[in-house]
Amino acid sequence: MPPEGGSALCRTDFEPEVIVVTKHLLKFRVNEKDYAVTVDSYDRLIDVLRDKLGLKGTKEGCGTGDCGTCAVIMNGKLVNSCLVLAMQARESSITTVEGIGGEEVLHPLQETFIQSGASQCGYCIPGMLVTAKHLLDTNPRASEEEIKLAISGVLCRCTGYTKIVKAIKDAQSRVAY
Amino acid sequence: MKINNHGGYVEKQMKFDLYIPENFEALLKYLAANGKDAVFVAGGSDLMPRIKRRLVKPKLLVDLSSLRELDYVKQEDGCIRIGALATISELSESTVLSRQYEAFRQVAARYGGPAIRNIATIGGNVAAAASSEDLIPVLLALDATIHTTSARGTQARPLREFLVGKRRTSLSPDELITEISFRALNGNSWCTFEKVGRRNSLIIALVSLAVCMEIESDIMKVNDIRVAFNRFRGRIPERAIGLETALRGRSLNEETIAEGVRVLDSELALTSDYRASSEYRVEAAKACLRKAVVHCAEQISSLK
Numbered sequence: 032m033p034p035e036g037g038s039a040l041c042r043t044d045f046e047p048e049v050i051v052v053t054k055h056l057l058k059f060r061v062n063e064k065d066y067a068v069t070v071d072s073y074d075r076l077i078d079v080l081r082d083k084l085g086l087k088g089t090k091e092g093c094g095t096g097d098c099g100t101c102a103v104i105m106n107g108k109l110v111n112s113c114l115v116l117a118m119q120a121r122e123s124s125i126t127t128v129e130g131i132g133g134e135e136v137l138h139p140l141q142e143t144f145i146q147s148g149a150s151q152c153g154y155c156i157p158g159m160l161v162t163a164k165h166l167l168d169t170n171p172r173a174s175e176e177e178i179k180l181a182i183s184g185v186l187c188r189c190t191g192y193t194k195i196v197k198a199i200k201d202a203q204s205r206v207a208y
Numbered sequence: 209m210k211i212n213n214h215g216g217y218v219e220k221q222m223k224f225d226l227y228i229p230e231n232f233e234a235l236l237k238y239l240a241a242n243g244k245d246a247v248f249v250a251g252g253s254d255l256m257p258r259i260k261r262r263l264v265k266p267k268l269l270v271d272l273s274s275l276r277e278l279d280y281v282k283q284e285d286g287c288i289r290i291g292a293l294a295t296i297s298e299l300s301e302s303t304v305l306s307r308q309y310e311a312f313r314q315v316a317a318r319y320g321g322p323a324i325r326n327i328a329t330i331g332g333n334v335a336a337a338a339s340s341e342d343l344i345p346v347l348l349a350l351d352a353t354i355h356t357t358s359a360r361g362t363q364a365r366p367l368r369e370f371l372v373g374k375r376r377t378s379l380s381p382d383e384l385i386t387e388i389s390f391r392a393l394n395g396n397s398w399c400t401f402e403k404v405g406r407r408n409s410l411i412i413a414l415v416s417l418a419v420c421m422e423i424e425s426d427i428m429k430v431n432d433i434r435v436a437f438n439r440f441r442g443r444i445p446e447r448a449i450g451l452e453t454a455l456r457g458r459s460l461n462e463e464t465i466a467e468g469v470r471v472l473d474s475e476l477a478l479t480s481d482y483r484a485s486s487e488y489r490v491e492a493a494k495a496c497l498r499k500a501v502v503h504c505a506e507q508i509s510s511l512k
C-alpha cells in the first residue's frame with residue numbers, strides 16, 4: 032500500500048473489480064458520414080470520436096464538463112462530449128471540429144482565427160470553433176455580447192478571449208448566411 | 209486514504225455496465241429486479257464528473273436519455289408540471305414558464321455553460337440532492353412536489369421531505385423521478401434567484417437563494433413568502449422558515465427588510481471550506497436576500 036498522502040498518480044488501489052461489461056453497436060452520423068461501431072458500455076462520446084473514429088480534433092481538457100474544449104454539436108445542440116456516453120449518441124448527428132471547413136478550403140472561421148491570432152496554445156480552439164460555428168448557424172447576426180455569452184462555456188488560458196471574439200466577428204461579416 | 213474532492217488525475221478509465229431500456233415499462237421491470245446496483249444517467253453533467261473523480265464507482269448505469277415522454281413543461285389545472293428530463297435550456301426557453309418564473313432563466317444564466325445547460329436535467333438536479341444544484345432552492349421556494357414511479361406504482365412527495373441529507377433522497381432503488389410539479393403563481397407573485405460564485409460561468413454557487421413572494425403591491429403587504437438557500441443550517445438546500453415567518457403578513461419596507469436580514473443572520477449556520485469562509489457566505493447570503501426581496505417587490509408592482 033502506498034503511504035498516506037502520496038500523490039494520486041502513484042496510487043494502485045483504483046483497479047476496478049472485474050465486472051461484466053456489455054458491448055453495444057453504436058450507429059450514428061459524424062460530419063455527414065454514417066458509422067456503425069462497437070463500443071464498450073463505459074465509452075464516452077469523446078472516446079469514440081477520438082479512439083474509434085480517429086477524429087483527434089476534439090480534445091479532452093478536463094473530462095468533467097468544466098473547460099468546454101470537448102464541445103461538439105449533437106442534433107443541432109452544443110454538448111460536452113466528455114459527459115455524453117457513446118450510446119447516448121445513438122441515432123444522432125454529430126459535428127466535430129473536423130466537420131468545419133475542409134483540408135482544401137478553410138471555413139471563414141478558421142481563416143479569421145488564424146488571421147486574428149486567436150489561437151495560442153491551441154488547446155481551447157476545437158471547443159471555440161465548434162461553439163462559434165454553432166453560433167453562426169443559429170444566430171448569424173449575434174451581437175458582441177451574445178458572442179461572449181456563446182463562448183462562456185469554453186475556457187481559454189492564453190488569449191484573454193479578445194482575439195477569439197474578434198475572429199468570430201470578422202467571420203460573421205465574411206459568411207453569406 | 210483521503211483524497212480531496214478534485215483528486216489527482218487518474219489515467220485509467222472507470223468501467224461500468226450500461227442498460228438501455230427499450231421503453232418505460234421495460235425500465236420499471238428492470239429496476240424491480242436490478243434497482244439496487246443501478247445508477248441513473250440522464251444528462252450526465254453531475255454523474256460523469258463524479259465518476260471521473262472517483263467519488264462514485266457505479267457498476268451499472270441506466271440510460272434515461274431516450275425516454276422522451278419525460279421531457280415536457282406544461283400547465284394543467286392550476287399546476288405547472290415539468291417532466292424529469294426537461295433540461296436547463298428548455299426550462300429557460302419555455303413559454304409556459306412566464307415572466308413571473310424569472311428564477312428559471314436566472315438559474316440558466318449562471319448554470320455551467322451553454323453545453324452543460326443542454327444536457328443537465330431538472331430530475332438530475334433533484335436526484336443529486338446537493339447544494340451545488342441551483343434548481344433545488346428554486347423548487348423549494350415554489351414548494352414543489354416530486355413524482356416518482358416504480359413497478360409498484362406512483363408516489364408524490366414534497367421536495368423538502370424528499371431531500372434527506374447531503375446527496376441523499378428518499379428514493380427507493382427501484383424508483384424513478386418522473387415529474388416535478390408546483391402550484392402555478394397567481395398574478396401578484398414572482399419567483400427570483402440569486403447566486404454568488406467566483407465567476408459568471410462554469411462555477412459552483414458559494415451562496416444561492418430563491419425567493420417566491422406574493423405581495424399586495426398597493427400597500428406592499430407580503431401575503432406569502434418562501435425563501436430557500438443552497439445551504440442554510442447544514443450542507444443541503446433548505447427553506448428559511450424563521451425568516452419567512454418574520455416577513456409574512458408584514459408591510460415590506462426598509463425596516464422589515466432589515467429585520468428579515470437580522471433574523472437570517474441569527475439562523476444561518478454556514479461552514480467555511482476551501483472555496484469561501486463562513487463569514488463571507490453569511491454576508492453574501494444577507495446581501496442576496498435583500499436584493500432578491502426588493503427585486504421581487506419591484507417586479508410584482510410592474511405586473512399591474
